[in-house]
Amino acid sequence: MKFECATELKSFIKQHNLFAGFTDMNEIYSGGSSYNFCVETTNKKYLLKLINDEKRFTHLKNILQNLGILYPLSQQNYNNFFMLALPYYDGRKINSHDIDAKMIENFYAEYEKLQNALQYSDDVLEAQKLVDLVNETDKLFAANNDFCLAVIRKLFWQRFKAQLMDEPAQKSVLHGDLTINNILLKNGNIFLLDYEAVRYGAPTEDVAGLLLQLSGFRSLYGNLREFIRLYGLFNAHHSYSESEWLYGVQMFYVNLLLRRLRNPDKKRRGWRKRLCLLMILCGYWRIKNFLQK
Numbered sequence: 001m002k003f004e005c006a007t008e009l010k011s012f013i014k015q016h017n018l019f020a021g022f023t024d025m026n027e028i029y030s031g032g033s034s035y036n037f038c039v040e041t042t043n044k045k046y047l048l049k050l051i052n053d054e055k056r057f058t059h060l061k062n063i064l065q066n067l068g069i070l071y072p073l074s075q076q077n078y079n080n081f082f083m084l085a086l087p088y089y090d091g092r093k094i095n096s097h098d099i100d101a102k103m104i105e106n107f108y109a110e111y112e113k114l115q116n117a118l119q120y121s122d123d124v125l126e127a128q129k130l131v132d133l134v135n136e137t138d139k140l141f142a143a144n145n146d147f148c149l150a151v152i153r154k155l156f157w158q159r160f161k162a163q164l165m166d167e168p169a170q171k172s173v174l175h176g177d178l179t180i181n182n183i184l185l186k187n188g189n190i191f192l193l194d195y196e197a198v199r200y201g202a203p204t205e206d207v208a209g210l211l212l213q214l215s216g217f218r219s220l221y222g223n224l225r226e227f228i229r230l231y232g233l234f235n236a237h238h239s240y241s242e243s244e245w246l247y248g249v250q251m252f253y254v255n256l257l258l259r260r261l262r263n264p265d266k267k268r269r270g271w272r273k274r275l276c277l278l279m280i281l282c283g284y285w286r287i288k289n290f291l292q293k
Contacts, residue, residue, distance in 0.1 A: 003027050003035045003050070009078060013039070016075045019046060019085075035081075038088050045088035046071055050081040056196070057082035062123040063195045067114070089191040091184035096214040096226055098185055104237045106190050107183075111206075115173040118198060124173055125199035130247075133254050134161060140261040148274035149261075156281045157257070163288075164254075165247045168202045178206040180213050201251075204240050208248030212287070218256065220276060222283040228290060246291050253284045 003009070010025055012018075021042035028038050028047075035050040051057040064070035064086055071085035094103075118124050141153045175182070176197030184191040211234065212218060215227035231245075240248075260277055264270070 003037075005079070006037075009037075009050075012075075012078055018073050018075060018083075039085070045090070046085045047088040049084045049086075050078065051084065052081055054082060057084065059123055060084060060196050062121070063118070063198055066121045066123065067117050067195065089184050089186065089193070091186035091191060093180050094183050094185045094190070094214075095180070096216075096223075096230065099214065099230055099233060101233060101237070102188070103190070104233055106188070108237060110190050110192055111175070114175060114192060114195075114198070118173050123198075125176065125197065127167075127171060127200040127202075128205075128251070128255075130164060130167060130251065130254070133251075133258060134164065137254065137258055137261065140258075144261075144264070146264075146274075148271045148278075152257075152274065152278050152281065156278060156284075160250075160253065160281075160284065164250055165243055168204075168241075168244050168247055170202065170244075171200050172203055174199055174201045174203070174206045176201075176206070178210050180210070183210075202244060202247055203238075204244045204248030205251045206248075207234060207238075207240075208245055209252040212249065212252050217283045217287065218280070220279055222280075222286065224286050224290065227287065231290075242291055246288065249284065249287050249291070253281060257281060 006025070006027060013022055013025065019039055019041050022039065023042060024040045025037050025048070026040075028036050034052070037048040037050075039046040039048045049060075051060070061070065061084055064084065069086045071087070073083055073085055076083050137157065141149060141157065175192060175195070176199045177194055178192075182193045184193060211227055211230045212222075214230055215224075216222045217227065257277075260274075
């Protein structure tokens with residue numbers, strides 16, 4: 001939804017001289033409880049976030065301070081919003097064809113910066129517990145008598161649940177939301193975005209989820225051959241065990257299902273989306289069979 005007070009916000013920025021050399025500002029996208037703008041100055045661009053939740057604002061502010069990328073603002077409040085600023089990165093979303101050995105080396109270098117900066121921070125969220133996700137999924141299925149969801153529960157969920165792995169002992173700081181929308185590429189360099197979901201967990205939760213997205217398994221057109229290629233490249237740089245990979249894949253699919261159950265489609269043709277969801281979820285068996293060969 002478009003921010004309705006953009007003109008007033010520009011005036012506020014100029015009045016309080018929030019950005020030295022301010023020239024212009026454009027809204028780029030909005031999230032569930034925030035608005036995001038690209039602020040242009042004579043020398044640099046900044047990402048300005050307006051957040052309407054104080055707890056979320058404080059959490060993200062502390063994360064960005066630990067990472068050393070928080071731009072200090074003389075005013076942090078605007079109407080009913082809290083404001084944060086950080087560097088704005090030009091670039092484009094990565095895709096599968098961008099991935100090669102050099103790109104993966106670049107990726108892990110950025111990832112290690114994140115982990116090193118936040119390994120002792122109290123602001124890193126707790127690890128997701130698979131048992132809690134499973135219990136929530138069961139409750140959501142039980143609370144919904146939709147026929148399509150009953151089919152998904154029988155054909156996918158009951159079989160999937162019986163094969164879940166125990167969580168690997170190794171835990172580290174994760175990005176937590178490593179989607180292709182949160183990785184920008186420019187001149188061969190990678191920039192990670194959106195640090196609100198930084199948490200502890202098994203390393204392959206981020207990596208396996210990213211590979212599944214890059215190879216199309218978040219949609220109907222999962223390409224197993226491309227997943228195998230990416231798996232080989234990533235594993236050559238940083239080898240994980242079969243059980244670690246499988247755990248990361250399982251976490252991807254249970255979270256994918258949970259998001260759909262938490263936000264049900266109530267439209268008349270919602271059954272089509274649920275049929276597509278079942279087909280997407282069934283991609284899990286293709287990945288699992290490859291990992292266990």
